[in-house]
Amino acid sequence: MDYMDPRGLRDAFGTFMTGVTVVTSHDKNGNPLGFTANSFTSVSLEPPLLLVCLANSSSNYEALxxxxxxxxxxxxxxxxxxxxxxxxxxxxxxxxxxxKKGPHGSPILSGVSAWFDCSMHKIVEAGDHIILIGKVEVYDASTAPGLGYANGAYVTPSATAEALNKTTNLVVSAIIERADEVLLIDDGQGGLALPEITADKSGATIALNNLIASTGLGAQPGFVYSIFEDAERERQNISFLCKAGDGLPNLGSFEKLTEQVLSQISDPAVASMLERFANENSIGNYGVYVGNETSGKVRAVNSKG
Structure with a gap:
């Protein structure tokens, strides 16, 4: 293909859901500068590296x-x-x-989900952009859900989950993962199930926190992994992906999602979701499912790095 439509290519790139960042630094006179970017990627843990991309035409090009x-x-x-x-x-x-001024000198914005203050590791020319590779000198993270972006619009999975609180029969479940195993419990009918709880007026987030507390695990609430409507049982379902720390759960046990284990999960929709999770977890790329108990769409999100 000799010619590739730039607008069409940009739209195709835009189907990949990303987070939203603000890259900050300062010019040679010490004045702060910053720009919004969603071309952010973790690169390496040892040494700790990340990258962002900047257009050659950017007004910040010379300063950066x-x-x-x-x-x-x-x-x-x-x-x-x-x-x-x-x-x-x-x-x-x-x-x-x-x-405020960060420990390594660059501006740090208040209220963000996480920030990384970096020294410049390397600059790579790449077509009509440059790639800024930074070495993470200091960082911090909060529990605030991150803002998403896809197809030219903002995406707010956690806010979407909270909006569903207005519906009746909202059931919150947790995919609590540790070392490639997932916490499963007895469903009372000879099968296996995810831990779940029916949300009340306090909302999905409070319900999730209560659900995690009931397991006795120091799990960290993660992002929305699946939202689907179960028309047969007249309820909405939201599943969150959570990371568990050490310790034994108060109920159930951690299991590898083998074919045999998946066959014991009584709810076909949950079994299908966990089969998808097992496949995605093996390669570190996740998606968010939106649909009903039988069909829907999976929208890609960033990899776990």
Missing amino acids: TQAEGFAVNILAEDQKDVSNTFARKVDDRFAAVSW
């Missing part, structure tokens, strides 16, 4: 290529306005946000 470092701020779901501020041409973007 001369900078000693930069920071990546991963925006939370409630920070769409911050994303928009740093995506537009504004005289003083930092006047509209709360921020």
